[in-house]
Amino acid sequence: MTYLIFGATGNIGSRVTERLIARGERPAVFVRDARKATSRFGDQVDIHVGDLEKPRSSLAAALAGVDGVFLVTEGPDLDARDRAVADAASAAGVRHLVKLSTLDVHTGVGTGPWHARGEAAIRDRGVAFTFIQSAGFMSNALGWSHAIRERGVLRSSTGAGTIAFIHPDDIADVATAALVERDHDGQALIITGPEALSYGEMAAAIGRAIGRRVRFEEISDQQAHASVVRWAGKGPYADALVDIWRAVREGRLATVSDVVPRILGRKARSFDRWAEENAEAFQ
Numbered sequence: 540m541t542y543l544i545f546g547a548t549g550n551i552g553s554r555v556t557e558r559l560i561a562r563g564e565r566p567a568v569f570v571r572d573a574r575k576a577t578s579r580f581g582d583q584v585d586i587h588v589g590d591l592e593k594p595r596s597s598l599a600a601a602l603a604g605v606d607g608v609f610l611v612t613e614g615p616d617l618d619a620r621d622r623a624v625a626d627a628a629s630a631a632g633v634r635h636l637v638k639l640s641t642l643d644v645h646t647g648v649g650t651g652p653w654h655a656r657g658e659a660a661i662r663d664r665g666v667a668f669t670f671i672q673s674a675g676f677m678s679n680a681l682g683w684s685h686a687i688r689e690r691g692v693l694r695s696s697t698g699a700g701t702i703a704f705i706h707p708d709d710i711a712d713v714a715t716a717a718l719v720e721r722d723h724d725g726q727a728l729i730i731t732g733p734e735a736l737s738y739g740e741m742a743a744a745i746g747r748a749i750g751r752r753v754r755f756e757e758i759s760d761q762q763a764h765a766s767v768v769r770w771a772g773k774g775p776y777a778d779a780l781v782d783i784w785r786a787v788r789e790g791r792l793a794t795v796s797d798v799v800p801r802i803l804g805r806k807a808r809s810f811d812r813w814a815e816e817n818a819e820a821f822q
């Protein structure tokens with residue numbers, strides 16, 4: 540089988556690529572920067588250089604002879620890139636496409652509408668699909684590291700609301716299983732972490748991992764927006780994040796699913812474990 544990974548230099552795509560390599564495969568990667576891919580994977584992958592913003596020629600060449608695709612796309616207009624990849628995959632005779640999507644296609648919150656349009660752009664294109672509808676990533680908590688390191692505090696507008704963040708390794712394990720085993724074609728897999736936690740509980744878990752108390756401080760939506768604009772700028776991304784945090788506070792994102800244990804035959808990794816693995820970032 541030949542696999543092509545989009546987003547291979549990113550958080551989840553790199554993990555899927557590593558898992559395929561560990562299984563003895565030689566995946567291909569579609570990347571903007573060949574040096575970045577080489578420094579990450581050495582000579583264990585075939586590298587196709589291209590940019591999904593300018594897909595025409597590079598996509599067709601990269602997809603020739605490919606059986607399975609793992610697709611990561613971002614931004615409010617990600618459906619245009621999903622459609623371009625699905626069309627090129629269909630033309631190339633690709634058999635299966637696994638898209639990293641979000642649980643929020645069901646809530647309409649945050650990036651949910653972007654991915655709902657992306658999923659619609661892939662359905663009925665003649666390529667079997669699996670959508671990985673993931674909960675928020677535990678690795679989002681790295682965004683708290685500066686405030687926790689400097690001031691021992693996590694400030695958030697999520698109040699006492701809870702969310703079942705998922706470990707990035709579990710997302711990659713499920714995506715790799717879907718790609719390799721082909722048992723989930725035509726399905727949308729809702730995956731979450733093992734339990735829904737409040738941001739206060741996650742702050743406490745990080746505190747336990749670093750051996751120092753981490754306070755939780757509630758802020759308003761306006762304060763949260765002002766703080767995200769400082770690092771991400773104004774626009775749909777900042778709005779989407781504040782939208783997500785409000786939905787957490789209102790208890791609309793507390794879903795916990797059993798799909799990770801059902802597919803992988805073991806428990807989903809806990810936030811405590813993630814915090815221990817990443818303690819250094821908060822010290």
Ligand SMILES: NC(=O)c1ccc[n+]([C@@H]2O[C@H](COP(=O)([O-])OP(=O)(O)OC[C@H]3O[C@@H](n4cnc5c(N)ncnc54)[C@H](OP(=O)(O)O)[C@@H]3O)[C@@H](O)[C@H]2O)c1
Pocket residue numbers: 545546547548549550551552569570571572575589590591592611612613614639640641642650673674675676679
């Ligand atoms: N964070 C969450 O809580 C969460 C929850 C559910 C779903 N999601 C979804 O997960 C996805 C993000 O996954 P991630 O965290 O693994 O992403 P990431 O770490 O930000 O990586 C993005 C990858 O996409 C590549 N890329 C970006 N623009 C490209 C282009 N024009 N052409 C080719 N490649 C391009 C990047 O390449 P470079 O290295 O060149 O930049 C990078 O490899 C998004 O769709 C997001 O909505 C996120």
